[in-house]
Every structure is written in structure tokens, then in C-alpha cells.
Amino acid sequence: MAKIPSSCYALCLSASIVINILLLTRQYWGWNQLSWSQTAAAEAEAVASISCSGHGRAFLDGMIVDGKPVCECNTCYQGPDCSEFISDCAANADGGDPLFLEPFWMLHPASSALLVAGWHRMSYIFNDHTYISQVLVNHIRKVHAIAKNAVTDGKYIVFGAGSTQLINAAVFALSSENSSYPTSVVATTPYYPLYKSQTDYFETSHFEFDGDTSLFKNNSEGLDVIEFVTSPNNPDGHLRKAVLQGPSVRTVYDHAYYWPYFTALPAPVDEDVMIFTISKLTGHAGSRFGWAIIKDEDVYERMVTYMSQAEMGVSRDAQLRALKLLDVMLKDDGREIFDFGYKRMTDRWKRLNQIISLSKRFNLQEISPQYCNFLNKIREPSPAYAWLKCEREQDTNCTAVLRAANIIGREGRVFNADSHHVRLSLLRSQDDFELLLYRLNELVTREYGAYHQSM
Amino acid sequence: MAKIPSSCYALCLSASIVINILLLTRQYWGWNQLSWSQTAAAEAEAVASISCSGHGRAFLDGMIVDGKPVCECNTCYQGPDCSEFISDCAANADGGDPLFLEPFWMLHPASSALLVAGWHRMSYIFNDHTYISQVLVNHIRKVHAIAKNAVTDGKYIVFGAGSTQLINAAVFALSSENSSYPTSVVATTPYYPLYKSQTDYFETSHFEFDGDTSLFKNNSEGLDVIEFVTSPNNPDGHLRKAVLQGPSVRTVYDHAYYWPYFTALPAPVDEDVMIFTISKLTGHAGSRFGWAIIKDEDVYERMVTYMSQAEMGVSRDAQLRALKLLDVMLKDDGREIFDFGYKRMTDRWKRLNQIISLSKRFNLQEISPQYCNFLNKIREPSPAYAWLKCEREQDTNCTAVLRAANIIGREGRVFNADSHHVRLSLLRSQDDFELLLYRLNELVTREYGAYHQSM
Structure with missing residues (x-):
């Protein structure tokens, strides 16, 4: 064997030493130079790496078995890794859990991760003596500007624990304290049931829930009224305007769904009181x-007072989380997430329509294609919910008809509508949606088969 | 120069290669093997490394100047690094901001850090279809067990946005819906002002705030009453028992301060309705x-309904944060944090007493030393607040007397007491406390000087 010359050794040694220095530098001065945050980061990555077969996920605060959190499976899946489908499981299209956006965040783990230090915002107040992060207020204004869906210039922004709490805060803030009659809270049928249940629950001598707007159309007595206008509407996805007008009418616009995923945005909304929620923007209902x-x-000021009396402002942890999520959106002007959600929701609506169009027994609400200010084009509908109607007269309980076909919807009566209607949620996880389509397909195919047999 | 032999090169090269391998291994397979969590971790460490001279701190969601968050200074400090003392600044002893525990968390950055993944708990509900983390419930039970301050066995636990919200939830849950009179909500003077302000604000036909318990001592008519018992009491730190008894009386124990920092714990409390808050346990009011x-x-069930109607449960981000903080406490049976806080609070009370004992004009509440079940010994008092009294008859506005000496306290009237009393907060930051002592010392020294001059 030929002897390796010293010069060759010297060269290799030099190269090796340079690599050592580079590695050391990288380790101690570069990205990897982490100290106290390492354990938390490693913990989170370990939990995220637990495989749940795409039908679930493990959480940092999940139940611990054998020293590590276990998979929490989507509805209808079970087993340690969520790989077992529960064959007779009902398709859940009930609640408005916005998990259609969960995969988006899983695709962006780095930009959406948040490390909270143990001493983060322990005080009751921010540095400006409020309960509201002004940095987050600025982010919210920017998100509306890029979505082109609402005018925020010259307006105030107040936070609440979801739109849920803001609905009640608005009722307190807008109801008249000087009138001898309580202010009437109303909405147009079909309407989001919380307006009634929450207003009933918290009823004071200053306000009460009084049902449908139609009863107040000829409000000749000038009674104090608060009208909730949900646009696009939950459950039917239609863009809505206020029905009532006049000096004694206050209108609260619930724009929870006024984002590119769910509707065309004809113009930026510019109303006196508008409510939004991160639940239907980033998908973080929790x-x-x-x-x-x-x-x-x-x-x-009255809404700030409500928040102060109710709970001294929204959790700073929730505010920090919201800031991080909106930060991700702002980085590319929201193009990626809006595009992701819009594609997913239009695809779902199209596939649902294909099935229901084969049926004579069921029908879906019609939403016309409309110009969207954000997309800069006329767009097809993609509502958050299907407002399904059982067309047969004898199907007096449409919810039960679906339930018999192993589909859980939310009954029309909950929305003050008739029981021929059922709301089916389209913004849940992909698993839930696929099973819904599968069960609906079975149902419609049976109808079709029965039709052919009867011929 | 002597030529280095090949064998020496070979040896050095081998050693260098081994080091290369070790470094690479460490980087890619060891603790440093972090991928998507790195950016967030580095961001948090960068913010934590911003120096604010020990008189402030920078936050991840702070205002950004020149690309990085700026220091948020303690009261009375200013400048880019909070190093400038504002000389004529008033000592703030007003609110109950529990920042005396902030240094504890800064001393434990690794164990208290939390990395939240972008897709963490997006759903409205936990896997068991509730709004409440059962893992956190279990942690809370364990914390009470190690503090030996409350019996949780066989009891239910419900979450709220601070004790603030739970106070209102308890009023809703316990007020009678079937009575022709509204349930009276009462407390014994001096009492925490929120009981009145919040109950007034949310007043329904089922309850109203009716002032001091004394008015209901001879409740011969059996009127429905909810009595708030704050033990130890805010503002005066005394352990309290219910004043009212009887079949129509419901008692809510506000035990926010029933922790080793603030009071002797004679025995684990074991009442029907008890309220606690993380604000006064870990210091995380925010x-x-x-x-x-x-x-x-x-x-x-009624309290769960309240939480559901009010905001669909407490933010999962706040629940996750609480879990992490309690986790740190549980690791050493709470010994370190309880010891830290107890020492700090007893030290503060001792030093305050030394100053006030020199005065004839001012007096502090007396709290007797008492046996503590947690410390397993008789302990000196260390209340969260000083309940200061201006003894001179002409000092009819004690708050103004202190204000003139550049001290901000909370006036006695706020607690339904007389204006000879002022509450001074002792659980704020060390800076706030030191300035309070300094200003009080000035005030008492002037009194002493005046006394000697008049002799």
C-alpha cells in the first residue's frame, strides 16, 4: 500500500478542523444557540411527531399514557394511532368547528409556532393601562385591509372571548337604560340560536329577546330595538342587510363569516357595530x-366596561396566540390561507351539490355567484353550512330523516325555522366531511334506486 | 523546523474526525435536533435577552421599534432600558397586580416555557365534548393537595376567566328562579368591591346586590340570600367564616388568597362553593x-351552563398556560414557589410594620400569628394588602393624606368602609413596594420630626 504523504494529511486535517469550527460556531452562535427554550421546543416537537394516521393528533395537554400524550382521534376513528374506522359511526355535521383550516397550520409549523415565557404578561394590564394589546389591534386592522372586507379607519376595536361574548356585550352596550320598556333584541329567521339563548339567559330589565324582525317592521311606536344582522347568514350563507330602520333602532352586524372562504365580499363593510371572530378566520375556535x-x-366605552365587569379583559394568552396567527397571515397578505380555505370550501360545496342535485327529496339553498372584491372576480358560492330542505311534505322532521341515514345535522327549529330544514356543517374536518358525503350519497342512491324500482 | 511525521498527522486527523462526528451527532440527534420549533424558540430568547435594567421587561407582543420589542418599564422607571427613575413619581399601591412572583418565573425560564403549535386545540371542545381540560382539573386537585388548603375529593371543578367571572357565574347559579323576590347578594364590610359592581351591572330579576350581611342577620322571613365570604379577606387579610346561616342562605367562599404566601392555612377548606384564581397562586393575573x-x-351544571352561554368555556390557550405553570409547581410539591412567595410577603409585612410602628398617625390591621397546616408551624402574618387607618380624627380622607405624600392607595369607601381607611397593595413588583416604603418612611419621618419640633 502506498504511503500517504504528510501534505495530504495536513490538508485533510485542516479541512476537518475547519468543519469542526463551523459546526461549533453553528452550535453556539447560530440558530441552534438555544438555552432555556430548548426543553419546551423539544416537548412540542415530540408531541407533534406522534403519528395519528392523519385521523387525529396528539396535544401537549392531552392525556398521558406511558409517559407521552395519546392520539385524540377525529370522530369515527379510534385505536392508539386513530387508524381504525368505526364502521357504523354517524357522520357528524352538527357544530361549526372550523377544523377545515387545521391542515393549513400543520403545513406551516415553523411560522405559526409560539414560545411563551413563564413570565409573559403576568399583569392585569398592558403598559397603556388597558386590557387590549394595541399591537394586536394594529394586526387586526391590517388583516381587514388585506382581505378588503371591512373599513376600520377611524373606528375603535374591542376584544371579547369569541363573538359569543361580544354579542352579549353589544346587547348591554346598546340597550337603553332610560326607557320604561326593555329594548327588544331581534333577528331575521333563520337566525343563529345564540342570539336568543344568550339574551334570554342574561336578561335584565333593560333588554329582552323578542324574536323575528318582522314583528317590528312597522315600529310606529319607536320602541328601542337591537337588530342582529348576520352576513353572510348562519345557517343559510346569504348576504344580509338590516331590515329595521329608524332613530330607535341599533344594528349589530355579525360578520363572523365575512371572509374569502365562505362568501363573495362585494365591498368592505362599514357599519357602526361589527363583530368578527378568529374562529372563522384562522379556525381557532378554542x-x-x-x-x-x-x-x-x-x-x-360601554363595551369596554362590559369586558371589564365580566372578566377584566380577554386572556393575554389568547391575545398573544391571535397575534402570532395573524402575523402568519400578514406575511403574504393572506394569499395562502385565503386561497387554501377558499379552494377547500368551494370544492366541498361543489361535491355536495353534485350529490344533492341527483335527489328530488332534498334541496340546498341557492346562492348566486357574485363579484368578490378580494378575489377581484365573480365567484361561485362556498357557504360554511348547507341549509338542507326535505322537500317531501311527509318528511316533517328532516333532522330525523337524516338521523335515520346516520347523519347528524342541526334541526331547523333551532334557527327558528321549520322542521323541513336542517343545517349541515361544511367547515369541519375533512374526515367529517367525507363521511357526510358518503352517507348522503348512500341516502340519495337509495332514493334513486327506489325511484327506479317503482318505475 | 522539524518535519511533523505522518503518524502524528494521522492521529490528529482521527481525533478531529471523531470530534466532527460527535458534533454532528449532537446537532442532529441530540437536544439540538429541533426543526420547526427553532424560530419561535429563538424569537422568545431574543426578546428575553433584551436588558431592561431589572426595572422592566420586553414582551413578544410588545411594541416593535427598530425591528425588536422595546422594554416595558415598571411604574416610575423610564428610558430605553428602564434605567431612569422618575424622581417625583407616585408610589403605586393601588391594584392587586401579583407581580411579586414575576422574579420566580424569571428564575425558572426552562421549566416554565411553553411552545404552542399552530394547530393546538382549534376545536370548540375537548375530546370528551366539554370545554374543560381534565388534565388541568387533575393538576388543580394535586396543587390543593400539596398546599393542604382545600378538599377537592368528590367535588366538581369548573373553570372561569379569573375569579371575576366565577363570582358572577356563582350568582347566576345560586340565585333562586322560583322566588317572587330577587335573591339578595351580600358580603361583610369591608368587602371586595367587585361583588357589588358586577352584581349591579349584571342584575336580573333573579338577584340584586343588597349590601352588608348585617342587614340579614335576623333573616326571619327566610329570604333567599347569597353571602360572599372572602377568606382571607380582601382588603384586611382576616380569615373569615360565614355570618349567615339557614336553609335559604347559599355561601360562596372566595378563597383567592388562601395560599401559603398570604395567610396561615389552619386547615383544608371544605365548603360547598369555593373560588380560586391562578392570579394569586402563580401570579398570572393576565x-x-x-x-x-x-x-x-x-x-x-348551572355554572357550566353560565360558562357555555357567556363564552363557550375558558380559552384553551389560558388553560394550556395554567397547566404548564401548575406543572412547574407540582415538580417539587410547590416547596420552592410557596417558599419564595412566603418569604417575600413576610419580609414586606415586617418592613412595613417597622415603619408604621413609628407613627401615631397611622395604624395597620392586626393579624395574630396562627398555626399553618402547610408550613406545619405557627407563622407570622403576611397579608396581600395593608389595611391602613388614619388615626387622627381630622384625617377624614386618608386616601388624600397619602396622595399628598405621593402614595396611591385604594380608598376605604370602595370597600364599603369609612374613609379613614386605605388599602395598600403589598403584592406588586419589588420596585413598587420599595417606593411605597420610601414614601411612607418620608411621611412618618415628617410626623416624627413635627412631633419633636412641637416638644
């Missing part, structure tokens, strides 16, 4: 974070 | 997280 955009200073 | 321990299933 964070319980929403905001109201308020024109009038006095109304704003 | 997280807005509290819990109620409930004996009766029906009352528990």
Missing part, C-alpha cells in the same frame, strides 16, 4: 377570541 | 384563569 369594530366612542 | 370547586352536581 382560543375564544373575537373583536368588535365600533364607530361610536360611547358605545366602545 | 391569563384570566380561575376555578370553582363545587360540591353539588346541580350547582356545577
Whole structure:
């Protein structure tokens, strides 16, 4: 064997030493130079790496078995890794859990991760003596600007624990304290049931829920009224305007769904009181974070008072989380997430329509294609919910008809509508949606088969 | 120069290659093997490394100047690094901001850090279809067990956005819906002002705030009453028992301060409805997280309904944060944090007493040394607040007397007491406390000087 010359050794040694120095530098001065945050980061990555077969996920605060959190499976899946489908499981199209966006965040783990230090915002107040992060307020204004869906200039922004709490805060803020009659809270059928249940629950001598707007159309007595206008509407996805007008009418616009995923955005909305929620923007229903955009200073102050009396402002942890999520959106002007969600929701609506169009027994709401200010084009509908109708007269309980076919919807009566209607949620996880389509397909195919047999 | 032999090169090269391999291994397979969590971790460490001279701190969601968050200074400090003392600044002893524990968390950055993945708990519900983390419930039970301050066995636990929200939830849950009179909500003077302000604000036909318990001592008519018992009491730190008894009386124990920092714990409390908050346990007032321990299933269900109607449960981000903080406490049976806080609070009370004992004009509440079940010994008092009295008859506005000496306290009238009393907060930051002592010392020294001059 030829002897390797010293010069060759010297060269290799030099190269090796350079690599050592580079590695050391990288380790101690580069990205990897982490100290106290390492354990938390490693913990989170370990939990994220637990495989749940795409039908579930493990959480940092999940139940621990054998020293590590276990998979939490999507509805209808089970087993340690969620790989077993529960064959007779009902398709759940009930609640409005916005998990259609969960895969988006899983695709963006780095930009959406958040490390909270143990001493983060322990105080009751921010540095400006409020309960509201002004940095987050600025982010919210920017998100509306890029979505082109709402005018925030010159308006106040107040936070609440989801739109849920802001709805009640608005009722307190807008109801008249000087009138001898309680202010009537109303909405147009079909309407989101919380307006009634929450207003009933918290009823004071200053307000009460009084049902449908139609009863107040000829409000000649000038009674104080708060009208909730949900646009696009939950359950039917239609863009809505206020029905009632006049000096004694206050309108609250619930714009939870006024985002590119769910509707055309004909123009930026510019109302006196508008409510939004992160639940239907980033999909983080669990964070319980929403905001109201308020024109009038006095109304704003009253809503701040509500939040102060109710719970001394929204959790700073929820505010920090919201900031991080909106930060991700702002980095590319929201193009990626809006595009992701829009494609997913239009695809779902199209596939649902294909099935229901084969049926004579069932029908879906019609939403016309409309120009969208954000997409800069006329777009097809993609509502958050299907507002399904059982067309047969004898199907007096449409919910039960679906339930018999192993589909869980939310009955029309909950929305003050008739029982020929059922709301089917389209914004849940892909697993839930696929099973819904599968069960609906079975149902419609049976109808079709029965039709052919009867011929 | 002597030529280095090949064998020496070979040896050095081998050693260098081994080091290369070790470094690479460490980087890619060891602790440093972090991928998507790295950016967030580095961001948090960068913010934590911003120096604010020990008189402030920078936050991840702070205002950004020149690309990085700026220091947020403690009261009375300013400048880019909070190093400038504002000489004529008033000592703030007003609110109950529990920042005395902030240094504890800064001393434990690794164990208290939390990395939240972008897709963490997006759903409205936990896997068991509730709004409440059972893992956190278990942690809360364990914390009470190690503090030996409350019996949780066989009881239900419900979460709220701080004790603030739970107070209102308890009023809703316990007020009678079937009575022709509204249930009276009462407390014994001096009492925490929120009981009145919040109950007034949310007043329904089922309850109203009716002032001091004394008015109901001879409740011969059996009127429905909810009595708030704050033990130890805010503002005066005394351990309290219920004043009212009888079949129509419901008692809510606000035990926010029933922790080793603030009081002797004579025995584990074991009441029907008990409220606690993380604000006075870990010091995280900003997280807005509290819990109620409930004996009766029906009352528990009613409080769950309140939380559901009010905001669909407490933010999962706040729940996750609470879990991480309690996790740190559980690791050493709470010894370190309880010891840290107890020492700090007893030291503060001692030093305050030394100053006030020199004065004839001012007096502090007396709290007797008492046996503590947790410390297993008789302990000196260390209340969260000083309940200061201006003894001179002409000092009819004690708050103004202190204000003139550049001290901000909370006036006695706020607690339904007389204006000879002022509450001074002792659980704020060390800076706030030191300035309070300094200003009080000035005030007492002037009194002493005046006394000697008049001799």
C-alpha cells in the first residue's frame, strides 16, 4: 500500500478542523444557540411527531399514557394511532368547528409556532393601562385591509372571548337604560340560536329577546330595538342587510363569516357595530377570541366596561396566540390561507351539490355567484353550512330523516325555522366531511334506486 | 523546523474526525435536533435577552421599534432600558397586580416555557365534548393537595376567566328562579368591591346586590340570600367564616388568597362553593384563569351552563398556560414557589410594620400569628394588602393624606368602609413596594420630626 504523504494529511486535517469550527460556531452562535427554550421546543416537537394516521393528533395537554400524550382521534376513528374506522359511526355535521383550516397550520409549523415565557404578561394590564394589546389591534386592522372586507379607519376595536361574548356585550352596550320598556333584541329567521339563548339567559330589565324582525317592521311606536344582522347568514350563507330602520333602532352586524372562504365580499363593510371572530378566520375556535369594530366612542366605552365587569379583559394568552396567527397571515397578505380555505370550501360545496342535485327529496339553498372584491372576480358560492330542505311534505322532521341515514345535522327549529330544514356543517374536518358525503350519497342512491324500482 | 511525521498527522486527523462526528451527532440527534420549533424558540430568547435594567421587561407582543420589542418599564422607571427613575413619581399601591412572583418565573425560564403549535386545540371542545381540560382539573386537585388548603375529593371543578367571572357565574347559579323576590347578594364590610359592581351591572330579576350581611342577620322571613365570604379577606387579610346561616342562605367562599404566601392555612377548606384564581397562586393575573370547586352536581351544571352561554368555556390557550405553570409547581410539591412567595410577603409585612410602628398617625390591621397546616408551624402574618387607618380624627380622607405624600392607595369607601381607611397593595413588583416604603418612611419621618419640633 502506498504511503500517504504528510501534505495530504495536513490538508485533510485542516479541512476537518475547519468543519469542526463551523459546526461549533453553528452550535453556539447560530440558530441552534438555544438555552432555556430548548426543553419546551423539544416537548412540542415530540408531541407533534406522534403519528395519528392523519385521523387525529396528539396535544401537549392531552392525556398521558406511558409517559407521552395519546392520539385524540377525529370522530369515527379510534385505536392508539386513530387508524381504525368505526364502521357504523354517524357522520357528524352538527357544530361549526372550523377544523377545515387545521391542515393549513400543520403545513406551516415553523411560522405559526409560539414560545411563551413563564413570565409573559403576568399583569392585569398592558403598559397603556388597558386590557387590549394595541399591537394586536394594529394586526387586526391590517388583516381587514388585506382581505378588503371591512373599513376600520377611524373606528375603535374591542376584544371579547369569541363573538359569543361580544354579542352579549353589544346587547348591554346598546340597550337603553332610560326607557320604561326593555329594548327588544331581534333577528331575521333563520337566525343563529345564540342570539336568543344568550339574551334570554342574561336578561335584565333593560333588554329582552323578542324574536323575528318582522314583528317590528312597522315600529310606529319607536320602541328601542337591537337588530342582529348576520352576513353572510348562519345557517343559510346569504348576504344580509338590516331590515329595521329608524332613530330607535341599533344594528349589530355579525360578520363572523365575512371572509374569502365562505362568501363573495362585494365591498368592505362599514357599519357602526361589527363583530368578527378568529374562529372563522384562522379556525381557532378554542382560543375564544373575537373583536368588535365600533364607530361610536360611547358605545366602545360601554363595551369596554362590559369586558371589564365580566372578566377584566380577554386572556393575554389568547391575545398573544391571535397575534402570532395573524402575523402568519400578514406575511403574504393572506394569499395562502385565503386561497387554501377558499379552494377547500368551494370544492366541498361543489361535491355536495353534485350529490344533492341527483335527489328530488332534498334541496340546498341557492346562492348566486357574485363579484368578490378580494378575489377581484365573480365567484361561485362556498357557504360554511348547507341549509338542507326535505322537500317531501311527509318528511316533517328532516333532522330525523337524516338521523335515520346516520347523519347528524342541526334541526331547523333551532334557527327558528321549520322542521323541513336542517343545517349541515361544511367547515369541519375533512374526515367529517367525507363521511357526510358518503352517507348522503348512500341516502340519495337509495332514493334513486327506489325511484327506479317503482318505475 | 522539524518535519511533523505522518503518524502524528494521522492521529490528529482521527481525533478531529471523531470530534466532527460527535458534533454532528449532537446537532442532529441530540437536544439540538429541533426543526420547526427553532424560530419561535429563538424569537422568545431574543426578546428575553433584551436588558431592561431589572426595572422592566420586553414582551413578544410588545411594541416593535427598530425591528425588536422595546422594554416595558415598571411604574416610575423610564428610558430605553428602564434605567431612569422618575424622581417625583407616585408610589403605586393601588391594584392587586401579583407581580411579586414575576422574579420566580424569571428564575425558572426552562421549566416554565411553553411552545404552542399552530394547530393546538382549534376545536370548540375537548375530546370528551366539554370545554374543560381534565388534565388541568387533575393538576388543580394535586396543587390543593400539596398546599393542604382545600378538599377537592368528590367535588366538581369548573373553570372561569379569573375569579371575576366565577363570582358572577356563582350568582347566576345560586340565585333562586322560583322566588317572587330577587335573591339578595351580600358580603361583610369591608368587602371586595367587585361583588357589588358586577352584581349591579349584571342584575336580573333573579338577584340584586343588597349590601352588608348585617342587614340579614335576623333573616326571619327566610329570604333567599347569597353571602360572599372572602377568606382571607380582601382588603384586611382576616380569615373569615360565614355570618349567615339557614336553609335559604347559599355561601360562596372566595378563597383567592388562601395560599401559603398570604395567610396561615389552619386547615383544608371544605365548603360547598369555593373560588380560586391562578392570579394569586402563580401570579398570572393576565391569563384570566380561575376555578370553582363545587360540591353539588346541580350547582356545577348551572355554572357550566353560565360558562357555555357567556363564552363557550375558558380559552384553551389560558388553560394550556395554567397547566404548564401548575406543572412547574407540582415538580417539587410547590416547596420552592410557596417558599419564595412566603418569604417575600413576610419580609414586606415586617418592613412595613417597622415603619408604621413609628407613627401615631397611622395604624395597620392586626393579624395574630396562627398555626399553618402547610408550613406545619405557627407563622407570622403576611397579608396581600395593608389595611391602613388614619388615626387622627381630622384625617377624614386618608386616601388624600397619602396622595399628598405621593402614595396611591385604594380608598376605604370602595370597600364599603369609612374613609379613614386605605388599602395598600403589598403584592406588586419589588420596585413598587420599595417606593411605597420610601414614601411612607418620608411621611412618618415628617410626623416624627413635627412631633419633636412641637416638644
